Amino acid sequence: MNLDVAFSPLIPLPGLIALAIAGGVVVLLCLLGRTRGAWLRAGALACLLLALANPSFTREDREPLTNVLPVVVDRSGSQTLNGRKGQTDAAREQLAQRLAGLPNTEVRWIEAGQDATSSDGTELFAALRDGVADVPPERIAGALFLTDGVVHDAPPDARSIGFSAPVHALITGRPDERDRRVALTLAPRFGIVGQTQKIGFRIDEVGPGLGGPAPVIVRRDGEEIQRLNATPGQVTTIDVPIVHPGVNFVEVEAEDAGGEITTVNNRAVLPIDGVREKLRVLLVSGEPHAGERTWRNLLKADASVDLVHFTILRPPEKQDGTPINELSLIAFPTRELFAQKIDEFDLIIFDRYARQGILPIVYFDNIARYVRNGGAVLVAGGPDYADPGSLFETPLAQVLPAEPMGGVIEREFRPTLSEVGRKHPVTRGLTGSETEPPSWAPWFRMVDSRLRGGEAVLDGPEDRPLLVLAREDKGRVAVLLSDHAWLWARGFDGGGPHVDLLRRLSHWLMKEPDLEEEALRARATGRTVTFERQTLKDEVSPVDVALPSGERRRVALAEAEPGLWRGVLETPELGLHRATDGTFTTLVNVGPPNPREFTEVASTDKRLQAVASATGGSVRRVQPDAGGDLDIPRVVPVSSGARASGADWIGVHQADASVVRGLGILPIFAGLLGLLLLIGSFAAAWAREGR
Known part of the structure; x- marks a missing residue:
């Protein structure tokens, strides 16, 4: 409960100030002239001015609000690599136990990054903003990220996150991971049929023991057209013939370097639309x-x-x-x-x-x-x-x-x-x-x-x-x-x-x-792949589909209209799918041609360092301790402005946010009490002056 004094003047404030000045002058003259009862007159005048100022006691009944601590758990595609999923689940369980004892705090678990078809990669900060959109900034105690550090929407300015509480990141994965990837540097969208189109790529490598030329295979529509050795870190350009109208799928695949956390990003796919000249x-x-x-x-x-x-x-x-x-x-x-x-x-x-x-x-x-x-x-x-x-x-x-x-x-x-x-x-x-x-x-x-x-x-x-x-x-x-x-x-x-x-x-x-009368076509909408077999025959064979991982699925086709047979596959994987019915072969890419999520997959603690440092937070790896358990830091409440991290602990703010549940007002000069004070003060001044 809070008790305060509030004023609600009965006359405009300038008039009240003018009366106070005039009264002060009168009291000063009385004091200088040694007038009998000057102090009593001053007291009576003060009571009158207070009555006109209309003071009152206010009492607020406040209910403290809980702090909100969002915990963003990265469930993106890169978190499924190299045992990170199990590490994330174990870290989440231990972190939940640590947070259970945090006083006056509501923990919000936010699962993010499940949309693997997104071309924007892992967007944890967007998920954070959506998760606390209904919470005032002063109630946010901080933010925890449980991720491999491959975050694509980390803001360059920490002020853009909308609150000033500390941001902490717990990084899964290992610091010595090896990975080789193909990055396209020149990726034309169109090419003239019958001519060549120039494409450029670069081999990037991270981790120990890598270096030296990397063998590369270039394919068009699944057919090998070139082999070469590329120097990591340098841009390599090649000419690819565009042989037919429509999409020509060009693949650039680097050989497995051995010990990589994944080979998904060893291949880059470039769809080039073949267009005819006039x-x-x-x-x-x-x-x-x-x-x-x-x-x-x-x-x-x-x-x-x-x-x-x-x-x-x-x-x-x-x-x-x-x-x-x-x-x-x-x-x-x-x-x-x-x-x-x-x-x-x-x-x-x-x-x-x-x-x-x-x-x-x-x-x-x-x-x-x-x-x-x-x-x-x-x-x-x-x-x-x-x-x-x-x-x-x-x-x-x-x-x-x-x-x-x-x-x-x-x-x-x-x-x-x-x-x-x-x-x-x-x-x-x-x-x-x-x-x-x-x-x-x-x-x-x-x-x-x-x-x-x-x-x-x-x-x-x-x-x-x-x-x-x-x-x-x-x-x-x-x-x-x-x-x-x-x-x-x-x-x-x-x-x-x-x-x-x-x-x-x-x-x-x-x-x-x-307009080919005999053809096999495929198109992807999200993770749904629709296969169409155009034919003049009365029967068609099922379609054998090779997923990017090498797994095979068989899709039966049903006649949708005369000459057109159709089948649907809900695929669990992103990437280039190959389909054949024994006579025709087609390719279809599910999701972005080169998902940003799988472009850079090596665990990193650098991308979130700037935001964490600017907010007073910390970035640390989740590593097994001597007993085999993950080394999850203690979470302790700290006051605003205090240090928010230590060797084995991280801090979250304890805000003083509250909501008013009741309000009481007691006027001082209202009613009988105010009347007695005024009459008493003037009566005392009159009595003293009359002696």
Whole structure:
């Protein structure tokens, strides 16, 4: 209980001060003039001023508050290495016994660092702030950290922790730990397909007995591409070829130095997105028709496509007497395109093109060879494909999968998905295909043909092939046996998914990875890995997954939709996972490519030293004593400003925080008591003066 005197003046304070000064002057004059009863008058005046000041006794009933001592226990990934987990558990148990006898103190245990997927590493101070967010700074007695010292959010300024009590750290692990790690110094995110990308790395080593060149293996997508020796502490750069679009996983792995606390950080993973330069497409339009600009408009709208377009407006047989020097037409550079620079194109499209004496037969041989060597050709045909001048009557027929039967079907029909087309990524899930027949506008003409190879993904009337896709050695070929796709582009009778269909078709021909009809893919969300098997088959094999530790898991796949099978794995590990179904292999990285938590794993007492010293705390290692028990220091209460650590003890503040539970107020000059004091003082002065 606290007893104090408080004042609540009945008049404004300046007025009270003025009265006090005037009264003081009157009393002084009375004393100087030796007036009878001057002292009694002074007393009466003082009582009046006190009454106007309205003094009162206040009594506070205070309840002392307990001190709060947060203890942050590091449960991060590095704490699972080299026996640190058992050491941490034993130290926690002993520390709890020491803290049990601490008077007037609430101990808060805070488990931190469990989120191993975080790219920010071990954040113990963030956990500390969250754990005491509801506690006023004056109630915090201090903070204890039980950790291996690998802390990534230790503040450079101790004032930022929000309180002034001492910070102590108990460090697990051994001071003589050995570790070798790979640190990336140059890590590009993108690379041009077909070119090399430069990456840089450095080998860092800590601990006794290390030094000398370290053998290093470089892999791309799991395939070894280079071996070399790297000098620790020096940056090494290498050139890595980017061989395909999408993610190219580059691994740099250093050999185990022997006796390391872990080899997890001996490998650094760098995902490089392979991007293509502009895809070069050659579009050759033959006989003018209503949909001539459909392909041009589609390809020009694609920012990734560099289009070269020629339209045959004046075939050699056209003779109208116009002098050559008066023609504004550009001569078709056949030799340059189909002999010298043909390999520079990713796709060649013939739109309603028929032999007109422009391309010599030998150039069609070049085109067929171009396909077999990895190129792509699309024939968008109309009646020209069934005429005697058809491209099928050239050496290009060697790679064309649809043979014209000599007739053209001219009647209304709606394109439909074939059985293969329901599974193929070019046509699967096209808007409107969910109904039978699809809710697409009709076409009115197609070439009657039969399959010589490949697969028909779209059918016309009587299940005749309408869109045929085929692989030819390293290249690809597609034949669209109708010139009425433009009806969808014009919105006739509601139109159809011409943009999706034609764009997917052209990108499949140019080997876009997402449109492969046979592929195994994987993606990670947190610790959940989803495997997808794209196939045209009716059954698929389970996926065999190799975890970073070498442990293997098997994942069964179930059909999610036609042509797409899916399975899920909840993985217990971070890092690069390899999956195979016996035919295809894929890689997926779980968590950050190079988790900061496992970058530097050697136990250290340096990172927390600055904060501990600035707050008067201490940093010491948790080591076994002579009896085998851990040497946990005593925890003793100390007053604010006193020394907070010793050889075998650490101190925590004992704050004087309290909360008011009751308040009593007793006015001195109120009521009968105040009245008697005032009357008595003035009566005494009057009586003395009247003698």
